[in-house]
Structures are given as structure tokens and as C-alpha cells.
Amino acid sequence: MGRKTWFDDDGMKKGEWTAEEDQKLVAYINEHGLCDWRSLPERAGLQRGGKSCRLRWLNYLRPGIRRGKFTPQEEEAIIKLHAVLGNRWAAIAKEMENRTDNDIKNHWNSCLKKRLSKNGIDPMTHEPIINNLTVTTTNEEECGSSPTNTSLTTEGHFSSSPSGLACLTSLTTEGHFSSSPSGLARLLNKLAAGIASRQHDLDRIKNILLDRKITINDQDEEGLRRDQKIGEEDDFLIWDDGEVRRYMDIDPMEYETTPYDSVLYESTQILDHLF
DNA sequence: AATCATGTCAACCGCAGTGCG
DNA sequence: CCGCACTGCGGTTGACATGAT
Numbered sequence: 001m002g003r004k005t006w007f008d009d010d011g012m013k014k015g016e017w018t019a020e021e022d023q024k025l026v027a028y029i030n031e032h033g034l035c036d037w038r039s040l041p042e043r044a045g046l047q048r049g050g051k052s053c054r055l056r057w058l059n060y061l062r063p064g065i066r067r068g069k070f071t072p073q074e075e076e077a078i079i080k081l082h083a084v085l086g087n088r089w090a091a092i093a094k095e096m097e098n099r100t101d102n103d104i105k106n107h108w109n110s111c112l113k114k115r116l117s118k119n120g121i122d123p124m125t126h127e128p129i130i131n132n133l134t135v136t137t138t139n140e141e142e143c144g145s146s147p148t149n150t151s152l153t154t155e156g157h158f159s160s161s162p163s164g165l166a167c168l169t170s171l172t173t174e175g176h177f178s179s180s181p182s183g184l185a186r187l188l189n190k191l192a193a194g195i196a197s198r199q200h201d202l203d204r205i206k207n208i209l210l211d212r213k214i215t216i217n218d219q220d221e222e223g224l225r226r227d228q229k230i231g232e233e234d235d236f237l238i239w240d241d242g243e244v245r246r247y248m249d250i251d252p253m254e255y256e257t258t259p260y261d262s263v264l265y266e267s268t269q270i271l272d273h274l275f
Numbered sequence: 276a277a278t279c280a281t282g283t284c285a286a287c288c289g290c291a292g293t294g295c296g
Numbered sequence: 297c298c299g300c301a302c303t304g305c306g307g308t309t310g311a312c313a314t315g316a317t
Contacts, residue, residue: 016286037302051303055287059286106284109307280315283312283313285310286309288309289308290305290307291306292303293301
């Protein structure tokens with residue numbers, strides 16, 4: 001299997017690797033170790049691009065790679081990890097024993113995703129699929145778009161186009177809405193999906209968030225209101241730009257200047273704490 | 276037996292993140 | 297701070313394999 005070989009405009013060979021090429025690549029890496037991928041092909045006597053060599057090594061030639069059929073245990077692990085990490089295949093691969101991200105991704109797309117759908121589970125949210133659900137986008141002003149009615153796609157998750165961190169994520173027990181493609185938005189979506197799929201642990205989750213909030217909000221009226229709001233919204237979490245920063249113990253004076261990376265880091269800490 | 280649909284998997288492409296000068 | 301080069305990641309493609317009709 002594989003693709004036919006051809007040469008691109010720069011004379012680089014593309015497509016399926018031959019046994020001879022594999023041998024050259026392995027021999028070179030065994031002798032010199034991994035170094036600069038860009039210059040490696042020339043030094044190894046290969047008419048390939050550095051990217052192609054890297055991919056071949058990581059996904060095929062690297063020692064210890066497990067190939068072939070996935071065991072039921074592995075499949076279960078992938079599904080569980082996907083529920084938490086989403087399509088972060090590299091992160092999922094790190095949790096699996098010697099499986100490549102490409103392998104996991106292929107197996108998910110060709111098999112597991114369809115199997116979940118067939119069983120009435122939305123493969124994106126890992127929630128039961130409910131048909132004919134429609135939601136209206138909140139925070140339309142901050143999103144810079146007119147009110148948007150967003151319907152479930154055939155895959156059972158929401159997709160619309162408002163931009164901006166402010167309209168990050170809203171989640172109900174019935175559905176899932178993702179409006180921003182940013183890494184933080186996706187991460188929080190995963191967090192929200194994880195929370196939704198673990199309703200019985202909601203108290204624990206709230207405690208973690210509230211504990212963190214108390215440290216900055218006990219003298220803050222708005223914080224008290226938010227505490228009450230959380231209590232009222234067991235099943236409906238809305239994350240916006242400001243709230244995300246507030247939850248992460250970021251000083252209000254620094255809302256506008258705190259790098260998203262810091263927020264992302266904090267989100268990861270919470271995820272680690274939860275799962 | 277032939278054709279079509281679906282599954283599998285290797286590889287490519289484009290983009291984002293990171294490091295360095 | 298900026299631009300460039302490089303790396304790594306996720307989405308997608310393409311070709312073969314297999315199963316269904």
C-alpha cells in the first residue's frame with residue numbers, strides 16, 4: 001500500500017519509501033543519531049525532504065513501534081483519552097505504549113469514530129446524540145457577529161463562525177458549541193466536555209474552581225454573584241474571556257495583559273487535577 | 276465474476292509554535 | 297522586536313485491501 005513515487009519541482013522524491021531508502025535512513029540515524037532533519041537526507045544519501053524523513057522515522061522505522069491491530073484495551077484507552085484531550089493525537093500517543101499519533105488518528109477516523117456514532121455517542125463530545133437541537137449563540141456583540149442560530153451537524157456537534165475568545169465555549173447537557181478555533185477555546189471545550197461527561201463529579205469540579213476563586217473574590221461583590229451563578233448553572237457553563245481569567249486567579253488589573261499562554265497553563269493544571 | 280462501498284494505512288500539506296540571530 | 301528557519305502537529309489525500317451486493 002502507499003502512494004506512487006514521483007519527483008517534485010525541486011527534484012525531491014515523494015511517495016512510497018523503498019526498502020533501500022529505509023535502510024539508508026536507519027543506518028544513518030543509528031550511526032549519527034537524530035540531528036538536523038533538513039540536512040539529514042543529503043548526508044544520508046537520500047533524495048527526500050527532511051519532513052519526509054522525519055515522518056518515515058517517527059511513524060515507521062523508529063524502534064519499538066507497535067503496529068497492527070489495536071486491542072480492545074487500547075481502543076478503550078483511546079476513547080477515554082479522546083474524551084479528555086480531543087483530537088490532540090500527539091498527546092494521546094504519549095499516553096499509549098509505542099503507538100504513533102498517526103496510527104491512533106487513523107484508527108480513530110476509520111473505526112472508533114464511526115463505532116461511537118453508530119452507538120449513538122457523539123464522537124466529538126462523547127455525549128449521547130440528541131437530534132434536532134438548536135441553540136442561539138450568546139455574547140453576539142463580543143463575537144462581532146449577528147445572532148447566530150446554530151444547529152447540530154450530522155456529526156452531532158455544533159459549528160459556527162463567530163470569532164474571538166469572548167465567545168469561547170458554552171455547554172449544556174444536551175449539546176456542545178464550539179465557536180472559536182483557538183487552542184485555549186479548544187482546550188476549554190475539552191474541559192467542558194469532560195465536566196459534562198462526569199456530572200456526578202460536578203461538586204468536586206466546582207470546589208476546585210470555587211476554591212481558586214475564593215482567594216480573589218471574597219471581597220468582591222461580583223465574585224459573590226458569580227458564586228451564586230455557578231450554583232444556578234450546574235448544567236450550563238459559559239466561559240468568556242474575563243471569567244476565564246478570573247477563574248485562573250488573574251488580577252483584574254492584568255486581565256488585558258495576561259498572556260493566553262498563562263491561562264492555557266492554568267487550564268492544563270485544572271485538567272490534570274480533574275482527570 | 277464483476278462492481279461498488281468501505282476500511283486501512285502510509286504519506287503529504289499547511290499551519291502554528293519555538294528558537295535564534 | 298522582528299523575521300526567518302526549523303520542528304511538530306493535525307487534517308487530508310490517495311492507493312490498495314477487503315467485504316458486500
